[in-house]
Amino acid sequence: MSKKWFKGKNFFILFFIFCFVFTTLSIVEAKRVKYIFLFIGDGMAFPQRVAAEQYLGKKLLMNTFPAQGMTTTYAANRFITGSAAAATALACGIKTNIGMIGITPDGRIVKSIAEMAKEKGMKVGIISSVSLDHATPAGFYAHVKKRNQYYDIAVQLAKSNFDFFGGGGLKDTLNKKKNSVNFQGDALKIIRDSGYQIIKDKQMFLKLKKGNGKVVVINPWLQDAAAEPYSIDQTDKDISLAELTEKAIEILDNRHGFFIMVEGGKIDWACHANDAVTAIKDTIALDEAIKVAYNFYKQHPKDTLIVVTGDHETGGLTLGFAGTKYATYFDILHRQNLSFRRFTDEFVKKMKTSKKFTFEDVMPLISKYFGLQFTGSADNPLLLKPYEVVELVNAFAMTMKNNIDEHDPATYLLYxxxxxxxxxxxxxxNNKAGIGWTSYKHTAVPVPTSAIGVNAGIFNGYYDNTDIAKKIMRCLGIKPKVYFVEKQGEKIKLVANW
Structure with missing residues (x-):
């Protein structure tokens, strides 16, 4: 080849080819990682992370990680995804339809990265602040056509042989909702018969040690839908995500390593209800769990990878509101001291059963638990404007009705x-703080993905949520492709191979 070829433009062409090949090889030949943490903030995208930072007045740990990526979330059959389809993408590396867990749209069963880690001899832990049979945790051990097959999911939990489950409870252990056609008896008994201890007491939880065997930890108080209470409502009697993560590390640490998935599931629920403070508190709780993993990483920097992502954004959270223009007042959010759920459960239900309850009776509660003021100085950002009081009066009247038409478009847009x-x-x-919402459902905006540790650099860039599973496969020392489960003794042919 002529020396002239290496001059000018040709030199730069060769240089870029070299860089591309080097980068590709470095990704494909990622070092196998002994300890892998995957943190998933359900409903957590850029706005949720930034809102939490503004509330705290400092950076979240997850936002300081050296690798920062942006991840798309769409499902196989819908642009705006659901948690089941998103969990399947993150866990198995495939797109599937809304409501499906661990299977392809045509029903073929796909192995998750957690199942692959277990086959590699690693210990596996699954942690969530919502029920353990909910879509995101189930995505790592279950394979069902419909996410509401809670009984089937609980049975598959028992058969997973994973080492540690912790967080919320199980929603339908007796198949009362008749979502399964293969009832095998009490799912809790099946779990126990599979060798699991079921722990529902915090003191017993704290006494757990390595060598205690397989365990399912359920928080003593399940606030709603078999989930842990929101972080803002928790007391010392509850088991936090950070405590669950710390205990999982203690129990699962071994010479073969572990894979631990931790979900902050109620970020999503709070955003569905457009309760920014409650969502922020649960985002902070997830970051506290990440700190536990980070402390472990500092002790094992050459063996550990931490990845943080979200399955989708929820609520269309916007940091900026027309009523405050360019101003924000995040400090006023500290006046809220309970979740929308607790306020509804403890106060609204009493209102509805009392015929004598008036709006004047509600006003002190609104001020006490949310900080909003009905009288005071005009420059107080918490002072309610006349039109806001009218909104509250109308909402109170609607609350006291027993026949709200939730299918009415105008009513739905309001509530x-x-x-x-x-x-x-x-x-x-939220509006007074400078926060707005566009939806009570999920949105399709990309979510941030952050990483630190071994191979963290491969999580930089812009990629799909299925790529997260593929990247973790590389970190497990596994060729990134779709791995199907054997069915009736016959291996199902691969439909994709990256």
Whole structure:
């Protein structure tokens, strides 16, 4: 080849080819990692992370990680994804339809990265602040056509042989909802018979040590839908995500390593209800769990990878509101001291059963638990404006009705199917802080993915949520492709291979 070829433009062409090949090889030949943490903030995208930082007045640990990527989330059959399809993408590396867990759209069963890690001899832990049979945790051990097959998912939990489950409870262990056609008896008994201890007491949880065997830890208080209470409502009697993560590390650490998935599941639920403070508190709780993993990473920097992502954004959270223009007042959010759920459960239900309850009776509660003021100085950002008081009065009247038409478009836009008074309170408080919402459902905006540790660099860039599973496969020392489970003794042919 002529020396002239290496001059000018040709030299740069060769240089870029070299860089591309080097980068590709470095990704394909990623070092096998002994300890892998995957943190998933359900409903957590850029706005949720930034709102939490503004609330705290400092950086979240997850936002300081050296590798920062942006991840698309769409499902196989819908642009705006659901948690089941998103969990399948993150766990198995494939796109599937809304509501499906661990299977392809045509029903073929796909192995998850957690199942692959277990086959590699690693210990596996699954942690979530929602029920352990919910879509995201189930995506790592279950394979069902519909996410509401809670009984089937619980049975598959027992058969997973994973080492540690912790967080919320199980929603339908007796198949009362008749979502399964293969009832095999009490799922809790099946779990125990599979060698698991079921722990529902915090003191017993704290006494757990390595060598205790397989365990399912369920928080003593399940606030709603078999989930842990929101972080803002938790007390010392509850088991936090950070405590669950710390205990999982203690129990699972071994010479073969571990894979631990931790989900902050109620970020999503709070955003569905447009309760920014509750969502922020649960985002902070997830970051506290990440700190536990980070401390472990500092002790094992050459063997550990931490990845943080979200399955989708929820609520269309916007940092900026027309009513405050360029101003924000995040400090006023500290005046809220309970979740929308607790306010509804403890106060609204009492209102609805009392015929004598008036709006004047509600006003002190709104001020006490959310900080909104009905009288005071005009320059107080918490002072309610006349039109906001009218909104609250109308919402209270709607709350006291027993026949709300949630299918009415105008009513849905105002309240989203939640208690009218409660959601109006959080809307007003959020708007005063400079926060807006566009939806009571998920949105399709990309989510941030952050990483630190071994191979963290491969999580930089812009990629799909299925790529996260593929990248973790590389870190497990596994060729990234779709791995199907054997069915009736016959291996199902691969439909994709990256």
């Amino acid at each position: 989203g199917g939640y208690d009218p008074l409660t959601v109006t309170i959080t809307h007003i408080l």
